[in-house]
Amino acid sequence: xxxxxxxxxxxxxxxxxxxxxxxxxxxxxxxxxxxxxxxxxxxxxxxxxxxxxxxxxxxxxxxxxxxxxxxxxxxxxxxxxxxxxxxxxxxxxxxxxxxxxxxxxxxxxxxxxxxxxxxxxxxxxxxxxxxxxxxxxxxxxxxxxxxxxxxxxxxxxxxxxxxxxxxxxxxxxxxxxxxxxxxxxxxxxxxxxxxxxxxxxxxxxxxxx
Numbered sequence: 001x002x003x004x005x006x007x008x009x010x011x012x013x014x015x016x017x018x019x020x021x022x023x024x025x026x027x028x029x030x031x032x033x034x035x036x037x038x039x040x041x042x043x044x045x046x047x048x049x050x051x052x053x054x055x056x057x058x059x060x061x062x063x064x065x066x067x068x069x070x071x072x073x074x075x076x077x078x079x080x081x082x083x084x085x086x087x088x089x090x091x092x093x094x095x096x097x098x099x100x101x102x103x104x105x106x107x108x109x110x111x112x113x114x115x116x117x118x119x120x121x122x123x124x125x126x127x128x129x130x131x132x133x134x135x136x137x138x139x140x141x142x143x144x145x146x147x148x149x150x151x152x153x154x155x156x157x158x159x160x161x162x163x164x165x166x167x168x169x170x171x172x173x174x175x176x177x178x179x180x181x182x183x184x185x186x187x188x189x190x191x192x193x194x195x196x197x198x199x200x201x202x203x204x205x206x207x208x209x
Contacts, residue, residue, distance in 0.1 A: 002049070003080060005056040006109065014053075020204060021057040027171070027201045034141045035149045035169035037198075039162050041189035042155045045177040047071075050204055051152040052080045059112035063147040066104065066140050068115040070151045070165055072124040075117020077152065081107050088118020092136060093127040102136055115140070128153070128161045137168055156189040166198035174203040 004013040027033065038054070040047040048071065055067045069077035070089060078085040083105045092102045104113040121127045140149045151169060153162035166172045172193055176186050186203075193200050 003052055003056060005053045005060070014057075017053045017057045020054055021061060023202070024054075024058075024173075031170075031199075033148070033170045033201070035137060035151070035171075037151045037153060037162070037166050037169045037172040038175060039153060039156050039166065039172050039189070039193075040175045041157050041181055041185040043158065044180040045175055045206060047152050047155075047175045048076050048080065050173075050175050050206070051150055052077065055112055055150050056109050058148060059109045062111065064111045064145050066113045066115065066143075066146055066149045068102075068136075068140065068149060068151045069117035070128060070153045070161070072117055072120055072127060072161070073154050073159065075120070077114060078105075078116040081105070081114050083107075083114055083116055085116045085118060088116035089136065090118035090121045090124075090127060092118070093130055093132050094119075094121055095132070101139065124154070125159065125161050125164065129164050133165075134168060156192050157185050163192050163196040163198070166193055167196040169198075171199045171201045173201060175206065176203055177206045179207060 004011055005017050008014055038047045038051040051067055055065045058065045068089060069075045072090045087103045089102055102115045107114060151165055153165045156162040174189060
């Protein structure tokens with residue numbers, strides 16, 4: 001995975017993320033979006049890379065952004081930003097005293113902070129479905145000065161974590177890959193989001209020629 005928006009800002013890929021940022025802004029004119037899930041139908045596509053690059057693009061436009069690794073089954077966001085994975089989201093959700101203050105890791109990008117995944121829980125879906133997860137979302141989105149909180153979850157067709165999270169955030173952006181995502185899986189992911197009463201604002205097509 002590569003942070004092209006940070007390491008190759010003049011590339012066509014980085015410009016595509018800036019276009020995505022603009023399109024997201026237009027979607028927000030219709031209805032405000034403070035919390036956003038980046039989701040993918042299956043494991044063939046990395047939603048984490050899209051999340052990270054979009055977050056960098058948003059921060060570069062002077063937004064204060066928090067990204068949260070809610071893929072507790074295979075957390076990888078910390079590797080993209082070269083951060084430790086201790087005291088992440090899973091650790092907060094496992095805290096029986098109900099604490100809802102996940103550690104915010106600063107990055108080299110001004111205005112961009114990261115909540116890592118932490119130690120994988122025994123049952124990830126129970127953690128994401130918990131009241132503590134709801135408290136985390138409320139806490140992060142309510143922080144002074146924060147413009148957006150972005151989340152990534154496991155593939156929608158493989159696990160139910162993403163559907164649960166989609167039902168709790170303001171909107172969801174679906175990531176599909178040309179030549180990688182099967183049409184039936186994309187449709188299944190869309191159906192899952194509809195059943196979760198999630199607000200699907202669009203799709204990102206990767207690897208288009």
